[in-house]
Structure formats: structure tokens, C-alpha cells
Amino acid sequence: MSQQDPIKQCQDLLKQIEQETNIKAEDLRIKYLGKSGLFKNVSAMIKDVPNDQKKLFGQTLNQLKNKIEEKLVSLENSKQDQEKIDLTLPGKKDKVGHLHPISQAIEEISQIFEKIGFNRVRYPEVDFDYYVFEALNMPKNHPARDEWETFFVDTKPDYKLGKMVLTTHTSNGQVREMERLKSKPPIRMINVARTYRRQSDATHTQMFHQFEGLVVDKGINIQNLKGTLDYFAESFYGPGTKSRIRPFHFKFTEPSFEVDFSCHICGGTGKRDDQSGENCRFCKSGWHEVGGAGMVHPNVLKAGGIDPDVYTGFAFGWGVERTYTLKKGLNIDDIRLFYSGNLEFLEQF
Ligand code: DAH
Numbered sequence: 001m002s003q004q005d006p007i008k009q010c011q012d013l014l015k016q017i018e019q020e021t022n023i024k025a026e027d028l029r030i031k032y033l034g035k036s037g038l039f040k041n042v043s044a045m046i047k048d049v050p051n052d053q054k055k056l057f058g059q060t061l062n063q064l065k066n067k068i069e070e071k072l073v074s075l076e077n078s079k080q081d082q083e084k085i086d087l088t089l090p091g092k093k094d095k096v097g098h099l100h101p102i103s104q105a106i107e108e109i110s111q112i113f114e115k116i117g118f119n120r121v122r123y124p125e126v127d128f129d130y131y132v133f134e135a136l137n138m139p140k141n142h143p144a145r146d147e148w149e150t151f152f153v154d155t156k157p158d159y160k161l162g163k164m165v166l167t168t169h170t171s172n173g174q175v176r177e178m179e180r181l182k183s184k185p186p187i188r189m190i191n192v193a194r195t196y197r198r199q200s201d202a203t204h205t206q207m208f209h210q211f212e213g214l215v216v217d218k219g220i221n222i223q224n225l226k227g228t229l230d231y232f233a234e235s236f237y238g239p240g241t242k243s244r245i246r247p248f249h250f251k252f253t254e255p256s257f258e259v260d261f262s263c264h265i266c267g268g269t270g271k272r273d274d275q276s277g278e279n280c281r282f283c284k285s286g287w288h289e290v291g292g293a294g295m296v297h298p299n300v301l302k303a304g305g306i307d308p309d310v311y312t313g314f315a316f317g318w319g320v321e322r323t324y325t326l327k328k329g330l331n332i333d334d335i336r337l338f339y340s341g342n343l344e345f346l347e348q349f
Helices: 006-018 025-033 038-048 051-085 101-115 143-147 172-180 222-237 298-303 320-328 335-339
Strands: 119-121 126-128 152-158 162-166 187-196 207-217 243-250 253-262 287-296 312-319
Touching (some): 038 051, 101 187, 101 222, 119 172, 172 207, 172 298, 222 287, 287 298
Antiparallel strands (some): 152 162, 187 207
């Protein structure tokens, strides 16, 4: 190369660059301005240029440099223009989220009860021993407390209300609601909150949700409880779903019951509906157990300042997660998935 006239070479390059059409801007930059690019090569020839031509050579080099840069800009621009007008490119869609399935269930459950005059409330999820146990007819050291695998909070106990605990059930809202209403029924409360127990396996999470109903007024009886359960069963699981109450024991209700709902997958028969005679895939006997209920114990009414000789009430409480998975006919292997933040799981709801 150095055999040729450097100025002539520079001029050739000036022409050559004009003809560069089918090249990407980035490739052009490398070809001309790169470390071993053509511009660098030609400028290195300055040593071969006689002194009286050095000025002309310098000017030509400058021209060349400007030309390369011009070309680069025009290539860049034509690329941007293309992008601007490419109507065939697919549009960018925003991802649309939705409420967490458990939030959806809480909304639906609340609305069902609000329709028949229940008042949705929320009470502390870290509460005193008094509201969680003692006011519910479970004196200190009573063995019934062991059923609730309680997390205790390491704070100084209140001399009247005792230690603080993570609420093991939403029943702590019962006496709190009586106090809020200054012990004056009627009370129609639905309390939905997080609850906590020392348990963690495929069917239990340390944090889960419960909802608690409480109705107190003159003349409230078991029929009112049963009617409310039937109403919920039909509204939440669909027409034809029935409720059933079985005798049980809770310290804060007398009498106490366990509540079952008929399986809405097999219509409560316990059999598949294909005449195969095989058992329903989802239930064992046509029923699902969901939670507890009963007539409010006189001691609980007293703790809330309400005269049990004048007023009676019923209460019920059970888990949102279980109530919801039953509705969907879901056999979720691991209930902890609900709180794993796993989008592939959550996006299905
Ligand atoms: N609190 C009970 C539990 O977590 C459930 C329960 C049973 C609530 C009976 C009630 C009730 O209001 O009357 O296991």
C-alpha cells in the first residue's frame, strides 16, 4: 500500500465510502474507524508524504474522516426510520395481574355475609391472651388451650390482659366486637383475618386465614345458625349444597358443632355420577368438614358485658383456604404453594 501515493489513496477511500450502501452502521464503523480500519491505515502513511504535500494530505484526511462520520449518521438514521414505521412488529402487551386467590375468596365470603346484614370487621392479628383465650371461657392453664399451637410474643405481659400472642383463631374478635358495640346487641359480625399456628406441612401453613361469624340478639337459636350455614353453602358453593352440623366440643360455645358441607362435585352422594359405582374423586362420603360453630357460651357473653339471660347468640369460624379449595374442587398437594409467590401456580386462578 505504501507504494502508492497516500493522497491518491485517501481520495480513493472518499469515493469508496460513497458507494457503501449495503452495510450496517456498526460494520462500517469497524471497517473504517476500527483499530486496524482503513482510516487508521491511511493516516499512518503520513511518514511517506513529502513535506510540501503534508498540508494537502492532512486536509484530505480530514475530509475523509468527516465523510465517514456523515455516512455513519445517515446509516443510523435510516435504521431508526425503519423501526419507527415497521407496522408489522407485534405490539407490546402489559401484563395484567389479578387479586391473589385467597383475597378473591375473602372478598366473596364477605359479600355473601354482608348481603344478610353482617358487618365486616377486622381485629388485631397480634392480640392479648385475654381476647384469644381467657374471655372465650379458657382460663389460664386450661388444657383446651393446647389445641391451638400458639406463638407467644416475647413482650412484657399486660397485668390484666396477659401475654401477647399471634392470634390462633379469629374468635378473638368476639369479645372485642361486644366491647366495640358497648355490649348492646344486635351484633352481626364477620371478622376475617390472618391466623397463626405452630404447624407447617403439606396441608398446613403457619399463617392462614379464618373468618368468624357472630350474631347476638334476643331469641337467637340453633335454627338461625343452621339457616345461616345453609344460606352460605348455597351462595358460595352453588344451589343444592347443604350444610350439616355434628355435636362437638369448644369451650366458647354450648352446644358446639362441627360444620360440614355437602360435596358439590358429586352432589353429596359420595359416588361418581357415571354409574360406575366408584367413589367420588373429591370426597369420601358426600361431605366435607369445614369448621366449628355453636351457641355462644354464657361466660363469653358475660365477658363482653352482655346478660346471657336476656340475649343469646351463635358463632362460627373456619379457614378461608380450606373453604376456597373445596369450592374449586382443588386437590392441592401442598397448600404452602398459595404463599410461595410462584406465578405459574397463582396465574391459574
Ligand atoms: N375458633 C375455632 C378454631 O379455630 C373455630 C370455631 C369453633 C369458631 C366454634 C367459632 C365457634 O366461632 O363457635 O378451631
